[in-house]
Amino acid sequence: MTDRTIISVAGDPGYDIAVGPGSLDRLGEALSPGVRKVLVVHPPTLGARAGELRTRLMDEGRREVLLAEIPDAEQGKRVEVAAFCWQIMGQADFTRTDAVVGFGGGAVTDLAGFVAATWLRGVELVQVPTTVLGMVDAAVGGKTGINTAEGKNLVGAFWAPRAVICDLDLLHTLPKNEAVAGFAEVVKAGFIWHPQILDAIEADPEAATDV
Ligand SMILES: NC(=O)c1ccc[n+]([C@@H]2O[C@H](COP(=O)([O-])OP(=O)(O)OC[C@H]3O[C@@H](n4cnc5c(N)ncnc54)[C@H](O)[C@@H]3O)[C@@H](O)[C@H]2O)c1
Incomplete structure (x- = not known):
């Protein structure tokens, strides 16, 4: 593998997975040009980095970027947490041409994907997995979901991302x-x-x- 690799996933719609150190640079261009509002969903552990991501995504003021810090791990995959994200989107007048970014491990990308799949029956989604499991499995393939009291992943949707960005530099802090x-x-x-x-x-x- 060279430093940066692009894996194209076939399908309708297909999408690219960018893999390599520093590939977070591609995040801005991975979004559709018409996107004006972005919701970045992230866990508490990545709060500081989500702030940096926000600055990067603002595109010199051309985009409004909102952060949704959600509870860690499986605690984030609950309908109440999805409702918290829907509330932020509703209050910010999120439209069908705006986007959600999932920035975290598989629990975050599952929740963010579910929120993107359900808001206005589906808005753009870019996944930025930050765990090995997220990069090799959870954030690719378009399966999204949340847990219920009765079990894991019982509610969800198939919703393909527009892009998946696997920046290997993000793994340096992973336990x-x-x-x-x-x-x-x-x-x-x-x-x-x-x-x-x-x-x-x-x-x-x-x-x-x-x-
Ligand atoms: N959708 C799918 O196809 C699919 C496939 C496999 C698993 N999953 C789901 O993925 C979830 C598990 O994902 P996971 O193993 O990534 O766990 P996780 O999302 O719970 O993350 C594990 C821990 O690592 C922390 N973390 C994440 N990135 C970090 C970083 N860069 N530096 C430091 N800490 C970091 C998180 O805060 C968390 O505490 C499960 O909910 C599972 O159901 C989904």
Whole structure:
């Protein structure tokens, strides 16, 4: 892999996944030109970085960028949290041509995707996963959802993102246990499709899991 890789996902609509250090640079251009308001959904752990993202997305005042800090991990995947996001969007007069950015692990991208899928029956979504699991699984594929008291992921929608941006620099602060947990999905992909993934991990497990 070169420093920056683009993986095109076929479909209707298809979308690109940008992978590599520094690929967050692409976030502004990943949004449709007509987007004027953006809701960035993020967990408390990424509050400072979400603030930086906001500045980057404002595009010198051409866009209004709102931040929705949601509870961490599974606590964020609740209908009350979706309603909190819908409230921010309603109060800001979010239209069909505005956009949601999911900035966090799989729990955040699931919730942000669900909010984008349901507001006005669907608005633009760009996913910026910040965990290994989010990058290799949760933020790609268009599955979104929330939990109910009865179980995980019982309510949701299929909603394809316009783009997925996997900036590997974001992984530097990820706790080791979270990184290793995400690698289980990488190993799974090795067993199912690409044995060369297993070869690379077996050759140097430390290097392969060093984020
Ligand atoms: N939609 C799908 O297809 C799909 C697929 C697999 C999993 N999922 C969902 O993904 C969720 C799990 O995702 P996860 O493993 O990413 O967990 P997570 O989203 O709960 O994140 C794990 C922890 O890491 C923290 N974190 C995230 N990014 C960080 C960073 N860069 N630096 C420091 N800390 C950071 C979070 O605040 C959280 O405490 C589950 O809800 C699961 O249902 C969805």
